[in-house]
Amino acid sequence: MLDTTQIERHTLSVLVDNEPGVLARVVGLFSGRGYNIESLTVSEVDATRQLSRISVVTSGTPMVIEQIKQLLDKLVPTHSVQDLTVGPAHVERELALIKIVCIGDKRVESLRVADSFRARTLDSSLNSFVFEVTGNSSKITAFIELMNSLGDIEVARTGVCGMTRGNNIDLVG
Amino acid sequence: MSKTQTVAMMPGAEVILKVMEAEGVDVIFGYPGGAVLPIYDALFKNNSIRHILVRHEQAAVHAAEGYARSTGKVGVVLVTSGPGATNAVTGLTDALMDSVPIVCLTGQVPSHLIGTDAFQEADTSGITRPCTKYNYLVKKSDRLQANIEEAFHVARSGRPGPVVLDLPKDVQMLDAPFIEHKSAEPLAQRYKPVTSPQKAVIKEAVKMMKQAKKPVIYGGGGLINSGPRASDALHKLVNQTGWPTTLTLMGLGALPADDSHFLGMLGMHGTYQANLAMHNCDFMLNLGARFDDRVTGRLSEFAPFSKKIHADIDPSSINKVVNVDLGVIGDVGETIDALLAEMEVQSFSPNAKAMTRWWEQIEGWRSRDCLAFEQAGPIIKPQKSIQRLYEMTKDRDVYVTTEVGQHQMWAAQYFGFHKPNRWMTSGGLGTMGYGLPAAVGVQIAHPEATVIDISGEASFLMNMQELSTIAQYNLPVKIFILNNEWMGMVRQWQELVHGKRYSESYSSSLPDFVKLADTFGMKGLRASAADDLDDVIAEMLATDGPVIADIRVEKEENCFPMIPSGAAHHEMILGPEDETNKSISEEGKVLV
Numbered sequence A: 001m002l003d004t005t006q007i008e009r010h011t012l013s014v015l016v017d018n019e020p021g022v023l024a025r026v027v028g029l030f031s032g033r034g035y036n037i038e039s040l041t042v043s044e045v046d047a048t049r050q051l052s053r054i055s056v057v058t059s060g061t062p063m064v065i066e067q068i069k070q071l072l073d074k075l076v077p078t079h080s081v082q083d084l085t086v087g088p089a090h091v092e093r094e095l096a097l098i099k100i101v102c103i104g105d106k107r108v109e110s111l112r113v114a115d116s117f118r119a120r121t122l123d124s125s126l127n128s129f130v131f132e133v134t135g136n137s138s139k140i141t142a143f144i145e146l147m148n149s150l151g152d153i154e155v156a157r158t159g160v161c162g163m164t165r166g167n168n169i170d171l172v173g
Numbered sequence B: 001m002s003k004t005q006t007v008a009m010m011p012g013a014e015v016i017l018k019v020m021e022a023e024g025v026d027v028i029f030g031y032p033g034g035a036v037l038p039i040y041d042a043l044f045k046n047n048s049i050r051h052i053l054v055r056h057e058q059a060a061v062h063a064a065e066g067y068a069r070s071t072g073k074v075g076v077v078l079v080t081s082g083p084g085a086t087n088a089v090t091g092l093t094d095a096l097m098d099s100v101p102i103v104c105l106t107g108q109v110p111s112h113l114i115g116t117d118a119f120q121e122a123d124t125s126g127i128t129r130p131c132t133k134y135n136y137l138v139k140k141s142d143r144l145q146a147n148i149e150e151a152f153h154v155a156r157s158g159r160p161g162p163v164v165l166d167l168p169k170d171v172q173m174l175d176a177p178f179i180e181h182k183s184a185e186p187l188a189q190r191y192k193p194v195t196s197p198q199k200a201v202i203k204e205a206v207k208m209m210k211q212a213k214k215p216v217i218y219g220g221g222g223l224i225n226s227g228p229r230a231s232d233a234l235h236k237l238v239n240q241t242g243w244p245t246t247l248t249l250m251g252l253g254a255l256p257a258d259d260s261h262f263l264g265m266l267g268m269h270g271t272y273q274a275n276l277a278m279h280n281c282d283f284m285l286n287l288g289a290r291f292d293d294r295v296t297g298r299l300s301e302f303a304p305f306s307k308k309i310h311a312d313i314d315p316s317s318i319n320k321v322v323n324v325d326l327g328v329i330g331d332v333g334e335t336i337d338a339l340l341a342e343m344e345v346q347s348f349s350p351n352a353k354a355m356t357r358w359w360e361q362i363e364g365w366r367s368r369d370c371l372a373f374e375q376a377g378p379i380i381k382p383q384k385s386i387q388r389l390y391e392m393t394k395d396r397d398v399y400v401t402t403e404v405g406q407h408q409m410w411a412a413q414y415f416g417f418h419k420p421n422r423w424m425t426s427g428g429l430g431t432m433g434y435g436l437p438a439a440v441g442v443q444i445a446h447p448e449a450t451v452i453d454i455s456g457e458a459s460f461l462m463n464m465q466e467l468s469t470i471a472q473y474n475l476p477v478k479i480f481i482l483n484n485e486w487m488g489m490v491r492q493w494q495e496l497v498h499g500k501r502y503s504e505s506y507s508s509s510l511p512d513f514v515k516l517a518d519t520f521g522m523k524g525l526r527a528s529a530a531d532d533l534d535d536v537i538a539e540m541l542a543t544d545g546p547v548i549a550d551i552r553v554e555k556e557e558n559c560f561p562m563i564p565s566g567a568a569h570h571e572m573i574l575g576p577e578d579e580t581n582k583s584i585s586e587e588g589k590v591l592v
């Protein structure tokens, strides 16, 4: 039996036909039932076959997570649903752009921090930078917190995308 | 597609009808308007598809539901854009909740006007997304045929449900390709629900069945949706196991009501023996039911001593509200067949000693005779009216629809169903106003049959405009109104849960139903006293055309037995004497 008490965070990867209304159906499935979406990214990944991949991070009891996977799988345009969190080992990445406005010592320090996080500088002015940083979500959160202590910041994050390690390929079945 | 297939170009509206003909559609329930005029024009010239003009789009969907549930075929609806589509929403939601296969064509403003707040524009695909199994906004003529074909496939396969095709007017008018499918091969489909259960799972299921000492079979609407074959298979299974069997509201008819293994309906207004068998069983075989809250009562105390198997075609139904020990994904008819075959392989035989003891216990509960009532004096007991209706129609080919309320529950309790597809009621959504239009759909599908809408006076008023449809097509529908001058079910809850404060639940200013029948050219009858009852039913049944029978029943009768909301199966209230001892908990009051 499933344990219904514990909240778990899962990253799901869903391959769907890229047709109108698909994203609305996916989002509606969550909102209509009060399920969480922590992040969601979507983009076409195969132009000839018109397939999109939706990566969604959600949290809930094991029963709810199971329910979400089944409901996603049931959608007419869905080809596959992978639960990266319970499957074989996987990688997850997120990209963030962070603009920081600061001067003097703080400006120097922000560059040093960015360097240690392997962030790239996309834009600079006399009192600002735009950094690009990729990594797992906790690394990005840590980076944002540090930047926040050094100046005023603006943040844009893509949300998580991920896939399994190894030679297994998720194809249209 | 093979090369023998030729592509013909014709206006979209004609393509729509051609594809529907190929899908076996013989009747459409609809209502015209500006955005579907091209389809109505094509219908005008069409000889094979019959159009039934309803009087409200909600009724079109319910009629299609009645048609679908009584035939097993897809029900088809045609409505205009904007208000036509929004009026259909209740029906679509009803069909989604009760897994009824419906294809609903909605007109839409021309493509170039979408998004401009054009006259009678509504975001139909947005509005209907949560109340359909799937929906399409058909923007490209070259996808028209494929979209319609997929819509029918999606509506009828897996767990059935409603599908909307939103059709901009230009798509209906412009030429579109139509390919006649000469080959008998089914089209390749991307939607492929699993219908055959896995062998290993069936093996495991039979192993578990062998351990059962106090088993119960709990069957649901899936048995009906699976087709009559599933009911036959259930019959076999019940005979081979000798197991007690209960059915949900949606499953009634899957096992003949007079089968000695049948315990009656379970759940909130189910029988004492069915609910106590559920509570005390050590093994539960759920066949195509979904652990609805009307059935389970308080979840924490639902069948606490049992191992559970749940067979369902919808994987998302399994472990949704009740954790089970084994889920079997597949068509329930196929699943029962597979179980029967595997039972032979594993030489299953029921545990005779345990079964004798279990049946003794069950017969003890059954002997409480929880549906007993007393017809004393001249005032007609509602239970009596259903009982007599049942007894007097036994030798007929009878189909029953209902509205929602006490009368619906009494119908479920006192009308016996012996075959699947004979009982059409709004279970999941509980839609007042369902029964009259549903009866229209049933009667269209079965012109020779006796079709009865068991109605309440309040529900009847919700879609009574359909009397006009009934009159137009001279449908011999019998409208049997249990008139208690109350929204009886609401009144009952107010009595039991809200200190008898009868807030807004009185049915005031009712029409004279006999005169109402007269204005539509129908026969109107009234039974005011118990002595009139048989005569009125007899005259109603002897009448060739439609009849409204106003059955004046006991006004403040409550529907028992009842599991109060928030209570468990073994905490049933059996009748008015019982009611004072069992008060409804604060948590229970929150529930509906």
Ligand SMILES: Cc1ncc(C[n+]2csc(CCOP(=O)(O)OP(=O)(O)O)c2C)c(N)n1
Binding pocket: B403, B404, B405, B406, B407, B408, B430, B431, B432, B433, B455, B456, B457, B458, B459, B460, B482, B484, B486, B487, B488, B489, B490, B507
């Ligand atoms: C469309 C709709 N509105 C409201 C309700 C809530 N409701 C459930 S039963 C009921 C009363 C039904 O009264 P009536 O048709 O006279 O049936 P009775 O219970 O008296 O047999 C109401 C208002 C409902 N089920 N459907």
Ligand SMILES: [Mg+2]
Binding pocket: B405, B456, B457, B458, B482, B483, B484, B485, B486, B487, B488, B507
């Ligand atoms: Mg009433």
